Amino acid sequence: MSAATRNVQMEEDNIEVDSNKAIIVPGTMTDSHCATICLQDEDHTLGNSLRWALMKNPEVDFASYSIPHPSETRTNVRIQTSEKTTAVEAVFKGLDDLMDLCTHVIDTFQTELAKGEFEAAVVLLLVGASALNVDKIKNKNAAPVQISAEQILREARERQEVAIKVPKQTIHDRDELMEYRGRKRKEFEDRIQRSRLHIGEWLKYAAWEESQDELTRARSIYERALQVDSRNPTLYLKYVEMEMKHKNISLARNLFDRIVTILPRRDQFWLKYTYMEEMLEEVARARQIFERWMQWEPEEEAWMAYVKFEKRYKEFERARTVYERFVHVHPEPKNWIKWAEFEEKEGNLERTREIFGRAIEVLGEELLEQRLFISFARFETRQKEVDRARVIYKYALDRIPRSKSQALYNQYVQFEKQYGNKEGIEDVVVGKRRLQYEAELATNLKNYDTWFDYGKLEESTGDLERVREVYERAIAQVPPAPEKRLWRRYIYLWIKYAFFEELDAKDYERTRQVYKSCLQLIPHKNFTFAKIWLLYAKFEVRQMEVDAARKSLGMALGMCPKDKLFKGYIELELEMRNIDRARKLYSKYLEWSPSNCSAWIKFAELESELEDTERARAIYELAITQPELDMPEILWKAYIDFEVGEEEWANARALYRKLLERTAHVKVYISWAHFEASVPEEGQAEVARRVFEQGYKRLKEQDLKEERVILLEAWKEFEKVQGTEETFKRVQDMMPKMVKRRRMVEAENGSGTQAEEYYDYIFPDDKSESSHLKLLNKAQEWKARMEREKAAKAQAAAQAAAQAEVAAAAAAAAAEAAGSSSPAPEEPESRSMDAGSEEARSENGSSSPSSQAGEEAKPDAESSSGREDN
Numbered sequence: 114m115s116a117a118t119r120n121v122q123m124e125e126d127n128i129e130v131d132s133n134k135a136i137i138v139p140g141t142m143t144d145s146h147c148a149t150i151c152l153q154d155e156d157h158t159l160g161n162s163l164r165w166a167l168m169k170n171p172e173v174d175f176a177s178y179s180i181p182h183p184s185e186t187r188t189n190v191r192i193q194t195s196e197k198t199t200a201v202e203a204v205f206k207g208l209d210d211l212m213d214l215c216t217h218v219i220d221t222f223q224t225e226l227a228k229g230e231f232e233a234a235v236v237l238l239l240v241g242a243s244a245l246n247v248d249k250i251k252n253k254n255a256a257p258v259q260i261s262a263e264q265i266l267r268e269a270r271e272r273q274e275v276a277i278k279v280p281k282q283t284i285h286d287r288d289e290l291m292e293y294r295g296r297k298r299k300e301f302e303d304r305i306q307r308s309r310l311h312i313g314e315w316l317k318y319a320a321w322e323e324s325q326d327e328l329t330r331a332r333s334i335y336e337r338a339l340q341v342d343s344r345n346p347t348l349y350l351k352y353v354e355m356e357m358k359h360k361n362i363s364l365a366r367n368l369f370d371r372i373v374t375i376l377p378r379r380d381q382f383w384l385k386y387t388y389m390e391e392m393l394e395e396v397a398r399a400r401q402i403f404e405r406w407m408q409w410e411p412e413e414e415a416w417m418a419y420v421k422f423e424k425r426y427k428e429f430e431r432a433r434t435v436y437e438r439f440v441h442v443h444p445e446p447k448n449w450i451k452w453a454e455f456e457e458k459e460g461n462l463e464r465t466r467e468i469f470g471r472a473i474e475v476l477g478e479e480l481l482e483q484r485l486f487i488s489f490a491r492f493e494t495r496q497k498e499v500d501r502a503r504v505i506y507k508y509a510l511d512r513i514p515r516s517k518s519q520a521l522y523n524q525y526v527q528f529e530k531q532y533g534n535k536e537g538i539e540d541v542v543v544g545k546r547r548l549q550y551e552a553e554l555a556t557n558l559k560n561y562d563t564w565f566d567y568g569k570l571e572e573s574t575g576d577l578e579r580v581r582e583v584y585e586r587a588i589a590q591v592p593p594a595p596e597k598r599l600w601r602r603y604i605y606l607w608i609k610y611a612f613f614e615e616l617d618a619k620d621y622e623r624t625r626q627v628y629k630s631c632l633q634l635i636p637h638k639n640f641t642f643a644k645i646w647l648l649y650a651k652f653e654v655r656q657m658e659v660d661a662a663r664k665s666l667g668m669a670l671g672m673c674p675k676d677k678l679f680k681g682y683i684e685l686e687l688e689m690r691n692i693d694r695a696r697k698l699y700s701k702y703l704e705w706s707p708s709n710c711s712a713w714i715k716f717a718e719l720e721s722e723l724e725d726t727e728r729a730r731a732i733y734e735l736a737i738t739q740p741e742l743d744m745p746e747i748l749w750k751a752y753i754d755f756e757v758g759e760e761e762w763a764n765a766r767a768l769y770r771k772l773l774e775r776t777a778h779v780k781v782y783i784s785w786a787h788f789e790a791s792v793p794e795e796g797q798a799e800v801a802r803r804v805f806e807q808g809y810k811r812l813k814e815q816d817l818k819e820e821r822v823i824l825l826e827a828w829k830e831f832e833k834v835q836g837t838e839e840t841f842k843r844v845q846d847m848m849p850k851m852v853k854r855r856r857m858v859e860a861e862n863g864s865g866t867q868a869e870e871y872y873d874y875i876f877p878d879d880k881s882e883s884s885h886l887k888l889l890n891k892a893q894e895w896k897a898r899m900e901r902e903k904a905a906k907a908q909a910a911a912q913a914a915a916q917a918e919v920a921a922a923a924a925a926a927a928a929e930a931a932g933s934s935s936p937a938p939e940e941p942e943s944r945s946m947d948a949g950s951e952e953a954r955s956e957n958g959s960s961s962p963s964s965q966a967g968e969e970a971k972p973d974a975e976s977s978s979g980r981e982d983n
């Protein structure tokens with residue numbers, strides 16, 4: 114199908130057809146039966162329908178469609194057909210069938226619509242939901258009878274009408290035959306006139322004429338079709354097959370000559386041409402056709418067909434000549450291998466070796482492949498030439514890059530395992546592992562673990578130069594940034610290199626240069642590695658260069674002082690029994706890090722080992738006076754152990770007292786008590802007991818309950834060993850009780866407070882009340898206070914009432930005194946006396962409820978305390 118746009122005006126339907134609407138994708142049409150056709154401005158609608166129509170065709174083996182990208186308005190249809198039709202013809206037939214189907218659906222629909230026999234659902238489909246006011250439907254519940262999809266399909270199949278079959282036509286005489294032929298020719302001519310570019314119609318027309326034994330008309334139709342498309346391989350194929358089928362040999366030869374002249378790159382026609390001549394036993398003519406074909410330098414399959422043709426007729430020299438020309442046109446290694454295998458089968462072993470040698474010379478190092486050498490080595494192995502095969506393998510491994518010789522290595526390993534000795538097998542294994550390491554390093558040169566394994570592998574071979582090469586390549590991979598975490602693994606490569614030079618190569622000057630180069634490379638302003646300095650110093654000591662070792666370590670302490678450097682330098686001097694230098698180094702060490710308790714202890718232990726007790730004690734005294742210490746507890750313990758070791762009991766006690774002035778830790782009291790118990794004097798058990806009591810009191814004052822429990826446990830163990838039953842019982846009685854309590858704490862998610870259970874200790878000798886007793890007492894106090902306030906208010910109200918009565922009585926008496934002189938004022942006095950007695954009674958009454966409440970609260974408090982303890 115041409116890619117140019119051509120508008121073709123149809124005579125009957127007046128339809129404009131754009132030839133760009135459907136094009137064959139370039140490079141997808143391998144032959145006439147397989148192609149990919151691109152439909153422009155189409156989507157799934159046409160693609161899926163066309164695929165369905167194509168699959169209905171029995172001559173179509175495969176059909177599918179795809180849309181390359183959602184943003185592109187084109188659809189690709191892939192089709193593969195049998196030998197009876199071509200891909201283009203099948204597509205045109207599928208489009209025609211699809212059009213017929215659409216026409217049938219439209220006609221059927223219009224016919225049924227004209228009858229007017231349709232339900233409401235069809236009305237909805239035709240006139241639209243808006244016209245029927247579907248939104249006004251109130252009852253939207255599901256219908257009582259539900260119809261499934263299976264039921265709909267079953268009813269559709271039941272109501273499907275039987276397809277109308279075209280009746281068979283029987284022809285009785287020649288007139289009817291001529292009428293039938295004329296009618297069919299008219300139909301074909303009309304179709305060709307409508308779609309002249311549709312080659313499928315031409316092929317149908319020609320096939321029908323052939324079925325009527327009208328070969329002349331069929332040839333005329335093929336020739337007319339070739340005028341439309343003169344390079345259509347399908348037309349030529351059907352044309353020549355017709356001539357061959359009817360044994361028109363001369364016409365077929367003429368047609369084949371015409372085809373191979375027009376389409377010389379179509380190997381299918383050359384093969385058919387040679388096959389026809391060979392079937393006619395025209396061997397010379399078939400060879401001549403092969404020679405014409407080979408002048409076009411076709412693909413490898415054509416040459417192999419020529420070779421097989423010569424081998425069928427035992428023309429091995431001619432086949433050898435064909436191979437010669439073949440490898441000249443296609444000089445790939447696989448073609449040389451085919452030639453060599455041919456010669457080997459014929460028994461020409463020397464010629465086979467010659468072919469392999471020529472292949473290696475002709476291809477050169479750029480085109481060499483491992484399979485050529487593998488085939489060559491296998492050939493020599495089959496001929497029992499093991500040494501030749503080994504030489505070939507080694508030659509190939511030296512010439513071919515390691516990234517392209519994995520299979521060659523595998524074959525070499527198998528060969529050595531079968532025919533080699535122990536040394537040869539080890540060499541092969543080492544070579545294979547070397548290839549693996551190189552492949553890993555090609556992806557990541559900073560993979561130091563691979564460098565370690567690579568160096569270890571080369572050391573096992575004993576090749577010093579190769580080992581040095583690997584280590585030099587490894588140490589050249591410097592970490593990208595001056596960060597110690599990146600250098601930790603890298604620095605061990607230098608150490609391994611130095612160890613190799615010193616222990617294996619015995620090259621001490623080179624070892625010294627390795628150490629110096631490493632020390633120059635490390636960025637000491639950012640970080641350093643004490644291991645390298647110390648290893649270099651020890652190496653110089655082994656070489657009797659003590660001054661060089663001291664110089665390097667002194668330089669290290671000046672540039673980048675570290676704890677490990679001081680410790681290593683001091684150990685080195687002590688190993689050489691240089692005590693004075695060790696003392697000076699300790700002094701420098703403590704000047705640089707005065708808070709390092711370990712350094713103070715080591716210095717004091719050194720003096721103690723030298724039996725200089727006063728110097729050791731002075732070091733300890735100076736150490737404990739430092740304002741900051743990293744681990745003061747181990748320093749005090751070491752000082753106390755030193756005095757105990759010297760049996761200076763008074764000094765040890767003084768140290769314990771001095772330590773307790775700084776800290777009142779429970780462990781100090783326990784240690785002091787144990788110390789007192791261990792002193793070999795009379796009455797030390799009682800002294801230890803007093804220490805326990807003193808610690809217990811102090812911890813009690815600080816309200817440290819858990820520490821008191823720890824102290825009591827240690828005291829109990831002490832009394833169990835060195836005390837009596839009475840003292841043990843006394844400590845046992847001091848042990849607390851554990852109770853479970855609740856307290857409100859903040860929730861972890863911040864949502865408020867929540868109750869939490871915890872365990873508390875209640876000591877028997879605690880005078881302070883527990884929290885729930887305090888709460889109960891406060892409740893009782895509040896109740897008593899409220900009752901007193903209530904009694905006071907009642908007393909005030911009674912006094913006010915009494916005063917009012919006295920005032921009223923006085924007024925009445927004054928009024929009566931004006932009229933008579935009778936002794937009436939005595940009654941108020943009695944009332945006053947009564948009021949006084951009532952006031953006294955009210956005072957007694959106000960005090961009695963509080964006392965009664967207190968008496969009632971005491972039993973409650975006692976009972977609640979008992980419940981809490983339980």
